[in-house]
Amino acid sequence: MTNLYFEDAEIGTSCTVGAYLVTKNEIIQFAKQYDPMPRHIDEEAAARSIFGGLSASSAHTFSIYILLSKKLQPRLHVLAGLGWDELKLRPDDELGLETTTLEKRESKSKPDRGILRNRVLLRNQRRETVLECISTIFVARRPNT
Amino acid sequence: MTNLYFEDAEIGTSCTVGAYLVTKNEIIQFAKQYDPMPRHIDEEAAARSIFGGLSASSAHTFSIYILLSKKLQPRLHVLAGLGWDELKLRPDDELGLETTTLEKRESKSKPDRGILRNRVLLRNQRRETVLECISTIFVARRPNT
Numbered sequence: 033m034t035n036l037y038f039e040d041a042e043i044g045t046s047c048t049v050g051a052y053l054v055t056k057n058e059i060i061q062f063a064k065q066y067d068p069m070p071r072h073i074d075e076e077a078a079a080r081s082i083f084g085g086l087s088a089s090s091a092h093t094f095s096i097y098i099l100l101s102k103k104l105q106p107r108l109h110v111l112a113g114l115g116w117d118e119l120k121l122r123p124d125d126e127l128g129l130e131t132t133t134l135e136k137r138e139s140k141s142k143p144d145r146g147i148l149r150n151r152v153l154l155r156n157q158r159r160e161t162v163l164e165c166i167s168t169i170f171v172a173r174r175p176n177t
Numbered sequence: 178m179t180n181l182y183f184e185d186a187e188i189g190t191s192c193t194v195g196a197y198l199v200t201k202n203e204i205i206q207f208a209k210q211y212d213p214m215p216r217h218i219d220e221e222a223a224a225r226s227i228f229g230g231l232s233a234s235s236a237h238t239f240s241i242y243i244l245l246s247k248k249l250q251p252r253l254h255v256l257a258g259l260g261w262d263e264l265k266l267r268p269d270d271e272l273g274l275e276t277t278t279l280e281k282r283e284s285k286s287k288p289d290r291g292i293l294r295n296r297v298l299l300r301n302q303r304r305e306t307v308l309e310c311i312s313t314i315f316v317a318r319r320p321n322t
Contacts, residue, residue, distance in 0.1 A: 065240075065244075066240040066241070066243055066244045067240075067243050067244060067247065068247070069247065081256075082256050082257055082315070083257070089240075089243060090243060090258045091236070091239055091240035091242075091243040091244075092240075094236055094239050094240075095210075095211040095212075095234075095236035095237075095239075095240060096211070097236075098211055098212050098234060098235060098236040099210075099211045099212065099236075102212065102213070102214065111226075111227050112227055112228070113235045115263070115264060115265040116261070116264040116265075116310075117262060117263055117264070118260070118262055119260060119261040119262070119264050119310075120260040120261075165261075165264075170227070
């Protein structure tokens with residue numbers, strides 16, 4: 033399957049991928065390296081946190097979103113992520129991703145690329161949203177042939 | 178050193194921590210698990226990317242920001258991260274964090290906590306900004322004694 037170029041993106045298109053099962057071990061291993069707070073690495077301390085149990089680090093949830101976003105079909109020729117607006121996160125355990133294209137525009141200064149804005153939703157197995165944001169990405173324009 | 182409560186936070190206070198040196202090996206190991214794109218794991222492919230060299234995954238940069246944020250002094254009784262606005266990232270290698278408190282307000286529904294908004298800047302060794310955002314966090318209010 034070939035990757036889509038900027039020109040192929042259509043406003044309103046939705047894509048989904050998942051579910052990704054986050055294990056307790058993965059939560060603890062990730063948190064030990066990047067977010068070693070008791071609520072992320074110690075089940076007893078986690079039970080006393082405002083989440084009432086072990087929760088993935090926000091950085092971990094964001095990482096799983098990035099991982100799943102690279103698995104969306106059809107794939108885009110993404111050049112880089114530019115920004116994320118209104119990013120909200122809560123931890124959870126089994127995650128599926130949904131993106132919807134909101135806007136597309138050509139770069140004014142770089143003729144090789146366009147800019148897409150997407151509504152991003154990461155949901156758990158109960159369809160509760162655990163991450164939502166608006167992403168902005170560079171996508172390659174189709175080369176002249 | 179005791180952790181600060183919501184009441185202790187003052188608008189305009191800045192805190193800094195770092196530098197954190199991101200090794201090539203750490204970039205590749207992180208990306209293999211959460212962002213296995215050639216530009217993050219293969220130096221030759223990375224040289225052809227729009228970054229012109231190996232770059233950390235956005236998820237990795239965000240994770241380092243979370244790691245450094247837990248090392249800021251003085252420490253706050255943070256209950257949870259609520260959201261990140263206007264998050265912008267670019268990859269780099271040696272990172273220092275600066276946060277500035279922008280707003281504080283008491284929670285209307287939960288008397289045990291307040292809400293802080295902070296301007297966040299992660300800079301590299303050339304003082305270029307590699308991550309910026311506005312974070313929103315729950316911070317514990319001082320218990321009645």
